[in-house]
Amino acid sequence: MKSLWSDRDAEAAVTRWAEDGVGRDVALRVYTSRLLGGDARLVLHGGGNTSVKTTMTDITGDEVDVLCIKGSGWDLGDIEPPGLPAVRLGPLRRLLELDALSDEDMVNVQRGNLLDSTAPNPSVETLLHAFLPHKFVDHTHADAVLAISDQPDGEAICADVFGGRAALVPYIMPGFALAKKCAEVFAANPAVEGLILLKHGIFSMGETAREAYERMIELTTLAEKRLTSARPRPIVTAPKSGDIAPVSRVAPILRGLVAGDESKRMILDFRATPEILDFIGGADAERYAQAGPVTPDHVIRTKPKPLIVAAPPDGGIDGFAAEAARAIGRFRADYGAYFERNNVRQATPRIALDPMPRVIMVPGLGLFGLGNSAKAAAVAADLAETTVRVVAQAEGIGTFESIAEPDIFEIEYWSLEQAKLGKSAEKPLARHVVAVTGGASGIGRATARAFRAQGAEVAILDRDEAAARDEAAAIGAIAIACDVTDAGSVAGAFDRIAETFGGLDILVSNAGAAWQGRIGEVDELVLRESFELNFYGHQRAAQAAVRIMRAQGAGGVLLFNTSKQAINPGADFGPYGLPKAATLFLMRQYALDHGADGIRSNAVNADRIRSGLLTDEMIHTRSKARGLSRSDYMAGNLLGREVTAADVARAFVDLALAEKTTGAVLTVDGGNIAAAPR
Numbered sequence: 001m002k003s004l005w006s007d008r009d010a011e012a013a014v015t016r017w018a019e020d021g022v023g024r025d026v027a028l029r030v031y032t033s034r035l036l037g038g039d040a041r042l043v044l045h046g047g048g049n050t051s052v053k054t055t056m057t058d059i060t061g062d063e064v065d066v067l068c069i070k071g072s073g074w075d076l077g078d079i080e081p082p083g084l085p086a087v088r089l090g091p092l093r094r095l096l097e098l099d100a101l102s103d104e105d106m107v108n109v110q111r112g113n114l115l116d117s118t119a120p121n122p123s124v125e126t127l128l129h130a131f132l133p134h135k136f137v138d139h140t141h142a143d144a145v146l147a148i149s150d151q152p153d154g155e156a157i158c159a160d161v162f163g164g165r166a167a168l169v170p171y172i173m174p175g176f177a178l179a180k181k182c183a184e185v186f187a188a189n190p191a192v193e194g195l196i197l198l199k200h201g202i203f204s205m206g207e208t209a210r211e212a213y214e215r216m217i218e219l220t221t222l223a224e225k226r227l228t229s230a231r232p233r234p235i236v237t238a239p240k241s242g243d244i245a246p247v248s249r250v251a252p253i254l255r256g257l258v259a260g261d262e263s264k265r266m267i268l269d270f271r272a273t274p275e276i277l278d279f280i281g282g283a284d285a286e287r288y289a290q291a292g293p294v295t296p297d298h299v300i301r302t303k304p305k306p307l308i309v310a311a312p313p314d315g316g317i318d319g320f321a322a323e324a325a326r327a328i329g330r331f332r333a334d335y336g337a338y339f340e341r342n343n344v345r346q347a348t349p350r351i352a353l354d355p356m357p358r359v360i361m362v363p364g365l366g367l368f369g370l371g372n373s374a375k376a377a378a379v380a381a382d383l384a385e386t387t388v389r390v391v392a393q394a395e396g397i398g399t400f401e402s403i404a405e406p407d408i409f410e411i412e413y414w415s416l417e418q419a420k421l422g423k424s425a426e427k428p429l430a431r432h433v434v435a436v437t438g439g440a441s442g443i444g445r446a447t448a449r450a451f452r453a454q455g456a457e458v459a460i461l462d463r464d465e466a467a468a469r470d471e472a473a474a475i476g477a478i479a480i481a482c483d484v485t486d487a488g489s490v491a492g493a494f495d496r497i498a499e500t501f502g503g504l505d506i507l508v509s510n511a512g513a514a515w516q517g518r519i520g521e522v523d524e525l526v527l528r529e530s531f532e533l534n535f536y537g538h539q540r541a542a543q544a545a546v547r548i549m550r551a552q553g554a555g556g557v558l559l560f561n562t563s564k565q566a567i568n569p570g571a572d573f574g575p576y577g578l579p580k581a582a583t584l585f586l587m588r589q590y591a592l593d594h595g596a597d598g599i600r601s602n603a604v605n606a607d608r609i610r611s612g613l614l615t616d617e618m619i620h621t622r623s624k625a626r627g628l629s630r631s632d633y634m635a636g637n638l639l640g641r642e643v644t645a646a647d648v649a650r651a652f653v654d655l656a657l658a659e660k661t662t663g664a665v666l667t668v669d670g671g672n673i674a675a676a677p678r
């Protein structure tokens with residue numbers, strides 16, 4: 001591992017942050033924190049923390065000694081000065097005189113001594129930083145350090161590797177007791193450059209930002225050298241078993257099973273690399289993969305153990321589904337037993353967390369990270385990938401060993417984490433996956449935005465791939481090129497949805513376009529072209545969606561954009577209205593044939609929407625034909641109000657939430673009696 005320190009970049013950071021009134025110490029603290037946070041071998045997702053001791057002026061003009069330490073909710077990789085809240089150092093240091101301090105009291109003292117009362121909570125490792133005398137203190141969960149310390153004889157290995165440069169601290173849960181122990185170990189070894197927290201991570205200290213950072217790099221490099229100089233004992237891979245079913249078929253089955261009876265849906269994030277496949281296929285995978293986390297705080301995102309299911313043979317997916325259901329049943333039961341046997345020892349009984357896995361390993365295929373959002377699923381998958389790397393390294397020099405089960409439980413059921421339970425209400429469509437065809441413009445675009453705003457994960461399907469990508473980037477969705485008039489394109493697009501999110505819950509079949517022509521004269525080709533998009537396009541998308549929904553076995557929603565033309569034909573709009581009328585019946589057929597699968601099917605009839613369907617020229621022609629101004633034409637309804645794409649989008653969301661409604665048509669037209677469904 002090489003130092004990335006650059007005098008030029010460091011000075012540039014000082015100049016940059018000076019513009020915001022930030023002093024040199026904090027600017028340099030931001031600079032090296034980002035160097036650490038930018039390397040996944042050192043820091044992942046909110047892991048690690050850094051601090052600097054400096055002085056600041058309070059409101060009375062007095063200079064006060066403060067500790068600027070990483071606050072919760074910030075990542076080292078992109079931290080900014082507000083992510084390093086300043087806490088008065090004196091009161092923190094006085095806590096060293098105490099024999100014990102509860103986590104709640106510790107948090108209270110830390111918050112009570114913030115210079116800015118609106119700052120985020122200082123790290124739970126604040127006191128550890130405060131008790132060490134050095135100006136700069138850096139903490140990471142470096143892979144290489146974990147690999148050599150996560151061993152039955154990790155203490156002896158670390159003593160040998162680090163010699164007098166770093167002192168060893170036995171495993172203690174983060175908090176006051178650990179901070180006090182570290183202060184004690186340092187006092188006994190005042191010449192060390194760092195502390196190795198066995199089975200947890202590493203601290204490095206220095207008088208300058210550069211010194212602390214480069215000590216982190218040097219100490220981690222010592223651990224890396226130990227790993228390369230050892231004769232690696234590669235994981236023995238079990239023989240591969242025949243053809244494996246594709247991710248797009250396996251993921252919806254697993255997603256449906258983890259949704260369980262409570263219908264707590266999850267998002268799945270799939271990963272497959274040669275290292276992951278070797279790891280899962282290893283002859284000893286049941287032992288090393290189930291041995292616990294590589295560093296304690298992963299457990300909150302990954303649970304103590306992953307679920308390992310059987311390999312899914314390409315020709316026997318039903319057998320796989322049945323076996324996976326039994327495996328999830330066993331996982332739940334094991335997790336329940338783990339909770340019970342550890343909870344009985346707690347002074348304050350804990351609230352059981354949901355028993356579903358956060359990492360699922362599938363031999364021959366890869367691994368899935370699970371979470372209540374795509375982001376959370378990706379974090380679980382990233383941590384699982386790190387685990388694969390660290391455990392494989394650990395097995396290369398010995399035997400991977402995690403902290404003991406009671407210690408794992410203590411972290412997973414930490415009082416500070418328990419206090420957060422139930423406090424952040426989820427949005428109504430969180431954990432749901434929505435696909436919107438024609439999602440890059442007009443009604444589709446407004447609909448994709450409306451579902452995203454309700455917490456759903458959204459796939460924008462559109463023929464215009466560039467527009468879909470721009471829109472997806474703007475709202476945090478994914479973009480998939482899809483032409484609903486092409487069966488292959490539709491199949492590929494829905495496979496991509498299942499590969500990306502694990503499945504699908506709601507389809508908004510919206511892609512369409514208007515063709516005109518007097519019915520007695522119109523060319524048959526025009527009619528066929530319109531049917532291809534305005535009827536068969538809906539059927540293809542709905543069929544692909546139903547296939548995924550049935551594999552999940554957790555219901556689903558189909559929503560069709562049918563337009564008022566489906567009920568009330570407009571003059572010369574036969575080529576548009578006829579396939580839309582057929583699509584209205586298609587909606588009812590799905591409601592009838594797939595109600596037993598828990599799949600609901602509904603439609604929205606919109607009219608005179610200012611959207612891609614109506615060009616300015618069309619509005620001009622139609623309003624002129626009726627002798628109306630443009631705005632009078634657009635608002636030519638009972639309410640006299642213009643109907644927008646956002647109004648239609650809200651109707652789709654309402655139908656998605658209307659759990660007992662199927663086979664229904666909802667009009668969004670400001671009132672048009674001639675087009676009222678009857």
Ligand code: ZN
Binds near residue numbers: 141200201
């Ligand atoms: Zn830590």
